[in-house]
Amino acid sequence: MTDTAQPEGYEETAFTADRIPRQAPPPPKGKLGKLGDAFDMARLPWGHYVGVNPSEFEYEYAGGWYRDYEYMGEEGFHDYNHLNEVRWSKFIDEDISLIYRFFRFWFVVLSHGFSFIAPGGEKGGGWLFCGLVAVATILFLFAADTILAALTPLAITVGVCGVATIFKSLYETYSIRFYKSNQNWSDDVAFCRRSGLVKSFQGNFHFYEFDAFIEMAADMKGNQRHTLKVRHRYPQFSKDKRNGLPLEFTFPTDTGSIAERYAMWDMLSRFMDVSQPLPDIPRLEPFRHLDPTTRAFDEAGNRGRPATYWRDLYARVDEQELNRLRAEHHEKVNATPWGSRPDLMAQSVPGYEDSYTAEPEDVNAYAHAPTKNVRFVERPGPEATSSDADHQDTQR
Incomplete structure (x- = not known):
């Protein structure tokens, strides 16, 4: 020394x-x-x-x-x-309630997990879920009573993932305004x-x-x-x-x-x-x-x-x-x-x-x-x- x-x-x-x-x-x-x-x-x-x-x-x-x-x-x-x-x-010490933390956790998990967009501009989990449902739709297309009935699960999945993508985009855009006031490192x-x-x-x-x-x-x-x-x-x-x-x-x-x-x-x-x-x-x-x-x-x-x-x-x-x-x-x-x-x-x-x-x-x-x-x-x-x-x- x-x-x-x-x-x-x-x-x-x-x-x-x-x-x-x-x-x-x-x-x-x-x-x-x-x-x-x-x-x-x-x-x-x-x-x-x-x-x-x-x-x-x-x-x-x-x-x-x-x-x-x-x-x-x-x-x-x-x-x-x-x-x-x-x-x-x-x-980090956040000035928020445990109830809010609970609902925010699941909101983030669902919106980010089912979104079509992942961090870094990569493809998100929404593509995987829609792909799996699309394969299942093709396999069971002829077993359904109508084409509409066969396509309904896929349409619902695409809709859910689309909503999740919107929520994820809104979260990334506006969450900073919330965190700025209560996120204290x-x-x-x-x-x-x-x-x-x-x-x-x-x-x-x-x-x-x-x-x-x-x-x-x-x-x-x-x-x-x-x-x-x-x-x-x-x-x-x-x-x-x-x-x-x-x-x-x-x-x-x-x-x-x-x-x-x-x-x-x-x-x-x-x-x-x-x-x-x-x-x-x-x-x-x-x-x-x-x-x-x-x-x-x-x-x-x-x-x-x-x-x-x-x-x-x-x-x-x-x-x-x-x-x-x-x-x-x-x-x-x-x-x-x-x-x-x-x-x-x-x-x-x-x-x-x-x-x-x-x-x-x-x-x-x-x-x-x-x-x-x-x-x-x-x-x-x-x-x-x-x-x-x-x-x-x-x-x-």
């Missing part, structure tokens, strides 16, 4: 990767030893940022954020958004950049006390689902008193690529590290000038983009072009060499290297192991980080 001065404009507790203090050893592992908990596939490394953001709809190349921003303006969008230059909120359950703290109902903890894991779960058919979990390393201090579970946060991504989970952890780490500018994503662009490190970075010309790059892009392209750009970015995420980077935290936590450190050269191979021939390699030790850090700097 180097003795680097804290950047101005942040609290003394703010996080930087080169100011991680010495910490206590993690608690002993359970019966599964190096693999940790039952479904932990990998613990992701600290530091040595790659600088590639995930392709998740919330962050790159989807139009939802821009619609909200256009309606609210910069000032309203700042507090409405779950992500700004101060905090990455993980909890909490500052009390959030990753806070300026203080370096992770706030929760169990207490407030330093960001460097957390570790990121790729968690795997499988359904009854054997299909795997991978999720990024950010978990407090010392659960004896942060367990939920109601259920005894350790403090952890889930960061979902909408693609099947494990590399996307690595990119999410990389982006969260850079968001919390005040020596780094804010991640260059659409949702944070309106607030870049409010963050001291990012403002200095941009004013020095290091961003290499106009101040309104994302807003100008979204103002001129359509949904089809956004989907194309997003697919290209997803390929970039998958092609990034995420695996086998040194783990900075091994310098600060005794016994940290005893946990599971082997990973595939191609991190997406986690989804195939052990059914395919995957080459696992050990992460380099923390003492071999200088040349690797120089290599990572050339990637940004």
